Amino acid sequence: MIQLHNKSPYWAISQDGMFRMMEASLPDGVDISLLMSNKDDRKWVRDALSLYINQRPDMQIHNGVAEIHLHGPMITDGSPVDLAMGATDYAEIIDDIELANFDDEVKSIILVCNTPGGTVQGIEETYDAILKSEKPIHAYVETSATSAGYYLAAACESITVSPSAISGNIGTILSYWDLTDVYESMGAKQETFTNAGADLKGTFGTRLSDSQREFVQAMVDEMGQQFQNRVLENRPNVDAEVFRAGWYTAEKAGALGLIDAVGTMEELKEIVAR
Numbered sequence: 001m002i003q004l005h006n007k008s009p010y011w012a013i014s015q016d017g018m019f020r021m022m023e024a025s026l027p028d029g030v031d032i033s034l035l036m037s038n039k040d041d042r043k044w045v046r047d048a049l050s051l052y053i054n055q056r057p058d059m060q061i062h063n064g065v066a067e068i069h070l071h072g073p074m075i076t077d078g079s080p081v082d083l084a085m086g087a088t089d090y091a092e093i094i095d096d097i098e099l100a101n102f103d104d105e106v107k108s109i110i111l112v113c114n115t116p117g118g119t120v121q122g123i124e125e126t127y128d129a130i131l132k133s134e135k136p137i138h139a140y141v142e143t144s145a146t147s148a149g150y151y152l153a154a155a156c157e158s159i160t161v162s163p164s165a166i167s168g169n170i171g172t173i174l175s176y177w178d179l180t181d182v183y184e185s186m187g188a189k190q191e192t193f194t195n196a197g198a199d200l201k202g203t204f205g206t207r208l209s210d211s212q213r214e215f216v217q218a219m220v221d222e223m224g225q226q227f228q229n230r231v232l233e234n235r236p237n238v239d240a241e242v243f244r245a246g247w248y249t250a251e252k253a254g255a256l257g258l259i260d261a262v263g264t265m266e267e268l269k270e271i272v273a274r
Contacts, residue, residue: 074118090122117147171245
């Protein structure tokens with residue numbers, strides 16, 4: 001995932017500072033410590049921080065169309081604080097799709113995309129849930145559907161984007177910090193020990209061996225190939241240029257075969273409702 005832009009960036013803030021900020025906007029009588037320890041109360045945490053950070057909207061149903069939001073970075077097993085900082089848990093998307101399928105009022109679903117991407121863990125399960133939906137799912141890109149966001153949008157029956165939206169960024173990225181020189185500049189040297197034969201086991205911050213580097217590159221290549229395969233399964237006519245992991249405005253995305261139409265959310269809802 002390349003985070004091109006995000007309305008809800010992570011903050012550098014102490015735990016005490018975070019609690020004080022949240023307590024200031026919580027309803028009277030709500031115990032912040034209980035709130036943070038109980039995942040069932042994640043909505044309270046989101047509500048508390050909604051004054052400062054845009055939160056993922058709940059699923060809405062209008063005229064037989066369910067709107068499910070891909071909002072911010074998408075992650076697996078997100079804590080209440082992770083989610084309150086603007087992220088979406090993949091499980092939330094899957095749950096919403098299941099609820100929409102069980103609701104007789106719902107005839108079709110729109111995935112509203114405002115996401116820069118997400119983690120590899122959880123993406124395939126969510127992609128599967130979209131494909132297996134008994135009700136048709138269409139994607140609307142409000143601001144961005146890049147990286148993991150486009151992975152999910154590609155599984156939909158159609159992709160419509162707003163005139164200013166960006167789409168694409170088809171690729172996998174993994175960052176690794178080699179802090180060896182930093183440690184040495186402080187007079188510290190980190191040594192690691194693994195059992196015999198476990199030469200691929202690495203430790204964060206140390207220099208990768210040739211075999212470790214080769215292994216990591218192979219993993220990233222494998223995940224990147226899976227991404228490309230998923231796109232081609234659903235959009236076989238995309239231009240090969242998109243696999244360079246660029247991200248594109250509406251006109252360019254259309255020319256490359258990444259999207260089907262440019263329009264407003266209201267226009268898509270009218271079409272889907274019909």
